[in-house]
C-alpha cells in the first residue's frame with residue numbers, strides 16, 4: 001500500500017438488519033484524487049460513506065484510513081476531523097443556533113480559541129459567498145443555503161479529504177458554479193456522490209458505479 | 219427583534235445573565251404572594267416589564283398569554299366552591315356554594331399565573347433562547363443541562379416543521395379529520411413517524427457531531443458586559459419586588 005492511499009476498503013459486507021446485503025464484499029481504494037460515486041437510489045452510496053466515516057460498522061471487511069486500520073470508534077475518532085464529510089440531508093448536520101456557531105463548532109472541538117474560531121468562521125463564510133450569514137438562525141435557511149453552510153462546517157475543519165453526499169442537492173445554478181469553484185480551489189482529494197453527471201464530469205478525474213453491492217470503474 | 223418605538227427597549231439590551239437571575243427571582247417572588255392587592259400590583263409590574271421589553275409584536279405576545287387561561291378555567295371550575303375551599307358562603311349555584319375564600323384564592327392564583335407568565339414572556343421574548351442559555355451557562359448552570367435545552371430549542375422547530383409537512387401531505391391527499399377509525403389510525407401513524415424520525419435524526423445529528431470532533435463539550439458563544447443599563451433594569455425589578463412584597467405584608471396584617 002503506497003503512502004498516497006487515503007482510503008482502502010477491502011471485502012466490506014454490510015446489510016441492514018432483516019434486509020438483503022447492500023454492500024457485498026466491496027473493495028475500494030482512494031488515492032490523491034477526487035473521484036465520483038454514482039448509482040441508482042438505494043444502492044448503498046450513503047451506507048458506504050457512513051462505513052468510511054466509522055458511523056456504522058461493516059459486518060465483514062476492513063477499513064483503512066490514511067494508512068491506519070480502523071475497526072473501533074477510538075480509531076476513527078482522531079481521523080474524522082481530517083475528513084470533510086457533508087451529509088445528504090443538511091438538517092442532520094446543522095444543529096447549532098446560528099450559522100456562526102455551527103461553523104465554529106468543529107474548530108472549537110479541536111481546541112481552537114474563540115478568536116481563532118471566529119477567524120475561521122469569517123474565512124469560510126467569505127469563501128462560500130455567505131458573508132452576511134454569520135448571525136442567521138440555521139433553521140431559517142433555505143434548503144440550498146443549508147447545504148452550503150453544511151459544506152462550510154466541513155471546510156471549517158480544514159480537512160485533508162472531502163466526502164460529499166450529493167452536494168448539489170437543492171442548489172441553484174449559481175450556487176453549483178460557486179461550489180465547483182470552491183472545490184476546484186481546494187484541490188482536495190475525496191469522494192463525491194452525485195446524480196448530477198454534468199457536475200461530476202467537471203469535478204472528478206473518474207467515477208465508480210455502485211451496483212449489486214460492488215464498485216466498478218466507469 | 220427591534221423596539222416597537224413606543225416604549226424603550228431596555229430589556230432587549232439587558233445582559234442575559236441578569237435576565238436569567240431576574241426571571242427566576244421575579245417568578246418565585248410572585249409565586250409566594252398571598253394577597254389580591256399584591257398579586258394585582260405584581261401583574262401590573264409584569265405588564266410594565268413587558269412594555270419595556272422592546273418586543274415588536276406586542277399583540278402576539280399577549281395572545282400567548284391567553285394560552286394560560288385554559289389552565290385558569292380549571293381553577294375557576296373547582297376552587298370557588300365550598301367542596302374544595304370551605305368558608306363564608308356568598309352565593310349559591312344550585313347545590314353548589316360559592317365561598318368568599320374560594321373566590322379570593324381563585325383571584326389570587328389567576329393574577330399570579332398571569333403575572334408570572336407575562337413576566338416570563340417579557341424576559342424570554344426579549345432575547346433569543348440562546349442568549350439566555352449562554353447567560354445561564356455563565357452563571358454556572360451545568361453544561362449537560364444547557365446543551366439539552368440548546369438542542370431542544372433547535373429541534374423543536376424542526377419537529378414542528380416536519381409535523382406541518384406531514385400534515386400537509388395528508389391534507390393534499392384529501393385527509394380530513396373526523397371521528398372515525400381512519401382518522402385515529404392516520405394520527406397514530408403521524409405520531410409514530412414523528413417519533414421514529416426524531417430518533418433517527420438524533421442519531422444522525424450525533425454522527426454529524428462526531429464527524430466534527432465532538433468530545434462532549436459544547437461551546438456557546440458569549441461575551442457579555444455588565445452595563446449601566448443593567449443596573450437600571452435591576453433597580454427597576456428590585457423596586458417592583460419591594461413594592462409588591464410590602465403590599466403583601468401589609469395586606470396580610472390587616
Ligand SMILES: Nc1ncnc2c1ncn2[C@@H]1O[C@H](COP(=O)(O)OP(=O)(O)OP(=O)(O)O)[C@@H](O)[C@H]1O
Nearest residue numbers: 016017019022040041042043044045046047048088
Ligand atoms: N436505517 C436503515 N434501515 C434499514 N434499511 C436502510 C436504512 N438506511 C438505508 N436502508 C436501505 O439500504 C439501502 C441503501 O441505502 P442508502 O441510503 O445507502 O442508499 P443511497 O445509495 O444513498 O440512495 P440515494 O441515492 O437515494 O441517496 C436502501 O435500500 C435503503 O432502503
Ligand SMILES: [Mg+2]
Nearest residue numbers: 045046088165
Ligand atoms: Mg444517499
